[in-house]
Every structure is written in C-alpha cells, then in structure tokens.
Amino acid sequence: MPEIFVSKLKQATASHKDREISLDTLDDRICFRDEDEDSYPDLFDSDMDTTATGIWKVIVVDDEPDVHLATKLALKRFRFEGKPLVFISAYSGEECKNLITHAHPDVALILLDVVMESNDAGLKVVKFIREELNNQQVRIILRTGHPGEAPEESVILKYDINDYKFKVELTRQKLLTTVVAALRSYRDITTIAQQKIELANTLVHLQRTQLQLEEHMQTLETKIAERTAELETANRKLLELATMDGLTGVANRRRFDEYWQQQWQMLAQQQKPLSLILADVDHFKLYNDHYGHLLGDECLRQVARSMSLILNRPTDLVARYGGEEFALILPYTSMEGAIKVADAIAAEIHRLALPHATSTVSDRITLSLGIACIVPQYTTSLQTPISNADIALYKAKQSGRNCYCISE
Numbered sequence: 392m393p394e395i396f397v398s399k400l401k402q403a404t405a406s407h408k409d410r411e412i413s414l415d416t417l418d419d420r421i422c423f424r425d426e427d428e429d430s431y432p433d434l435f436d437s438d439m440d441t442t443a444t445g446i447w448k449v450i451v452v453d454d455e456p457d458v459h460l461a462t463k464l465a466l467k468r469f470r471f472e473g474k475p476l477v478f479i480s481a482y483s484g485e486e487c488k489n490l491i492t493h494a495h496p497d498v499a500l501i502l503l504d505v506v507m508e509s510n511d512a513g514l515k516v517v518k519f520i521r522e523e524l525n526n527q528q529v530r531i532i533l534r535t536g537h538p539g540e541a542p543e544e545s546v547i548l549k550y551d552i553n554d555y556k557f558k559v560e561l562t563r564q565k566l567l568t569t570v571v572a573a574l575r576s577y578r579d580i581t582t583i584a585q586q587k588i589e590l591a592n593t594l595v596h597l598q599r600t601q602l603q604l605e606e607h608m609q610t611l612e613t614k615i616a617e618r619t620a621e622l623e624t625a626n627r628k629l630l631e632l633a634t635m636d637g638l639t640g641v642a643n644r645r646r647f648d649e650y651w652q653q654q655w656q657m658l659a660q661q662q663k664p665l666s667l668i669l670a671d672v673d674h675f676k677l678y679n680d681h682y683g684h685l686l687g688d689e690c691l692r693q694v695a696r697s698m699s700l701i702l703n704r705p706t707d708l709v710a711r712y713g714g715e716e717f718a719l720i721l722p723y724t725s726m727e728g729a730i731k732v733a734d735a736i737a738a739e740i741h742r743l744a745l746p747h748a749t750s751t752v753s754d755r756i757t758l759s760l761g762i763a764c765i766v767p768q769y770t771t772s773l774q775t776p777i778s779n780a781d782i783a784l785y786k787a788k789q790s791g792r793n794c795y796c797i798s799e
Contacts, residue, residue, distance in 0.1 A: 446477045447574055448495055452487040452516065453504040453534070458558065462502060465563040471574045484512035488519050491526070498529050499577045500570065505535040517550045527551065528580050530573035534558050636711040638688055639695035647710035647718055652773060654706075654722045659767035666721040666729035666764040669780045670698070670736065673757045673792040675715035677749040690745055690756060691715060697739040701732060718780075726764040726797060733760045733795045752792045759787040760795035 449466075451459050463478045470476075479495055481487040484507055491498055501520075505513035513533055520526050532554045553573050556565075634646035642650070651667075658665045672678070672694060679687040691711075698709045698717060712718040719736075721729055737758060745756040761784025763776040779798035786796040 445474050447471055447474055447500065448479060448498040449476050449500045449502065449570075450479045450481055450487060450490060450495065450498050451502045452481045452484070452507070452513070453502075454482050454507040455504075455536075456482075458504070458534075462566070465566055466570065469567065469570075471571060472578070476570075483508050484516045487516050491520060491529070492524065496524075496526070500530045500532065500573050502532050502534055505533050514550075517552060521550045528577065528584060530577045532556065532569055532573055534561070636695075639692050639711050641695045641699060641717075642708055642710035644710065644712060647708070647712060647720070650708050650710075651720055651777075654720060655767045655773040658722060659769055662766055663723050664725050664764055664766050665776070666724040666726065666732075666762065667776050667780045668719040668721065668729060668733055668736075668795075669712065669761045669777075669784045670717045670719065670758045671760075671784060671788070672715040673752050673759055673788075674747065674750045678747055678756070681749045693743055693745065694740060694756070694758075697743060698736055701735045701739055724764070726762065729762045729764055730795070730797070733762055736760070737793075737795070757793035759784060759792045761785070761787055761798070762795055763798040 451462050453459060459478075459480050466476055466478075479490060479498070481490055487501070487503070491501075501516075503513045503516060505511070507513065509515070513535075517531055517533075520529060520531070530553045531551070533552055534556050536558045553576065554569055556569065561569075634642060634649070636643040654665055672690070675687070675690075678690060682690075695709060695711065695717065698719065702709055702719060702721075706722045708720040710718045710720070719732065721732060724732070737760070740756060740758050743756065747754065747756050750757070761780045761782065763780035763783060765771070765776045765779075767773070776798075783796040783798045787794050790796065
C-alpha cells in the first residue's frame, strides 16, 4: 500500500483509539469497521463540486459506512485520463434510485451492493436503471459480502452488469483495475452516443438543408418559368413590332417580303398556284388634304381591317405595301379565286361608305386593284408576279379606278 494511505490510517488510528482499523499489507486490502466519513474528514474531498465538468461521478451504494470509507480512501487520489473521481454516497437502493434519477443522471459508475434493505435490493436498482430510466450508459459493478447471493448469469447479461465482485477479494489494485475498465467502457459508450447525436444532428441539418435547397430550386424554377414566359411574350411583341405596321395593325413591308419568299419557295416545290393582289385607295392624297391626316389614318385602318375580315384563311396575308397601297398574298389560290377575293374586298369597302367628297370616282372611298397569279418556278424571279400585279394596278387606275385588272 502506498505510504500516503498508511500514513493517513495511522494518524486516524492515533486520534480514534476507540475505533478498530486493520490493515493487511500482504494483499493490499483495506478493511474498516464501525467507521464513517465524519471520523476521517481529511480523507475525502468534501468540497468537491459534483456538478462540475471534467470529473467522473461514482456512486457508492452500500448500507455499511465502512465500505464507503474504504472505497473512497483507496481511490481518492486516483485520476483517469486526467480527471478525478467524485464520490457520491447512497446507503440504500431507494436512495440510489433517487440520486441517479434527479441529482446525478450523468453518473459514470455505480459500485452497488447487492444485499441492503432486501436480499435483491441491488438487482432492483439495476433493473430500475436499465428498464425504467433506460440508462444504458452508466457502468454498474455489483459487490457483495455474501458469496451465496451471487446473481444468475442471465441477469448479468440482461441488465449489462459490468462486473461482480466479492468484497473480501477486492484489493486496492483489483478495485483500481475494475474501476479503470468500467470508466474506459463508459467513456467509449458515451463517446459513441455523442457521435450518434452529432450524426443525427448532422443528418437533420442535411435534411433541412436539402429541403431548403429543394424549396430554393422550386422557387428558382418557378421564377425561371415566369421569366421564360415573360421573355417569350416580349419576343413575340418584338417580332410583332418588327413585322407589323404600326398604323394599321396588319403586316408591314418587311413581313411581306419574308412571307412572299417563304411561300414562293414552298409552292415552287409543290407546284401550286400563288396569287397576289395590289390594292390602292383612290385619290387618297385628296382625301388627306380635305379631311386631314387624322381621318386619313383612320381611313387606312378601316380599309386594312376590312381586308383582314375577307382573308380568313391562316395562310393568307394582308400587308401595308406603302403609303395608301396594300398587298394581299394568297397561297394555293388560282386567278379565279383571286378575282373572287378582289370582288369581296371591293364590296366590303363599298359597304363601309367612308365619305370622299373630293373623289372624281365616287362620293365614298374606293379601291383600284391589280391581280397576278403564277405557279412559282425556281428559274423564275419572285419579283415577276409583283411587277405583273403592279402593272395590272396601273391599268385599273388608267381605266377609271374603282375596279380591278388582271395581269396577262
């Protein structure tokens, strides 16, 4: 036994001759009879804070005060991994239950007597800790002074009892070995438990992050879809502005040129007829001079609207060709079909009955029209039918206006 323990015990014996203390230095056992902590206050860390961190809490549960004294004396100066042991005393199974339930749920080790207020008091404590408190971390070492009261092997396995020792065989060295093994086990268990908690927290964090990312992605997708729709709308508007006449709302000259080329190439491949009508508002300059530009603009809008009503096929196109002149592209339309369209347009313009007081033809707005029809050929210039329709329009004007002529 180290000198410090022998020295303290000799001092205690000198000041308490009415108490009996025996030392067996051969097997390093410490046995105390009829002693308690009050007899040897210098042997205990009475001011140790059991709520402090960086300590190992050990509950000694035994109905014999001598056992508490001997245990604390043997382990008082011992430190495991740099941390001291703090001893908490319980003198019955019920007291131990109360301590671990309320005051010290973080206890690392319990040195537990089997036989106290009952023969199985210690086992009841173990069952309470493992089953009711569901505390699987605290290490439990059973001790008994009654060899005949040893628990069955199945009980030791079921309740995770770390060791079972007879008090008479517990030397200081054996006690140290047992305590070190138990504390090492507790350390590993709590480390794993903490890692599980950290992993669970990490998993929860990752799940939350994933959920946030999914929500963010959904928000982004929604915004992208909205922006895409806005861009498509804007592009359509830009295309309309680029290909639509701002005054009349029908196609402009640029759109006419594009569409004429597209239909020419397609019908040249299919060898189908393509008709063109050029229409001019008769004496429009006189109309503008007499009624003003505002009414002149309104006149052009109504003429364009009337033509659009007549051309109800999706392949047909009305375009403002220039000034008061309009062009009508009629794919898959023969000369006979184009003449019918020209008659229908003239009738609709007459129905409008827009007054034209300065016209030499009629008292209302009238049109002169030139019609051309061709089956496009790759060897023929696409300007040919346009020139033919323009010549026919000129002939209609020379013929007195308010009529149509066809190209030869």
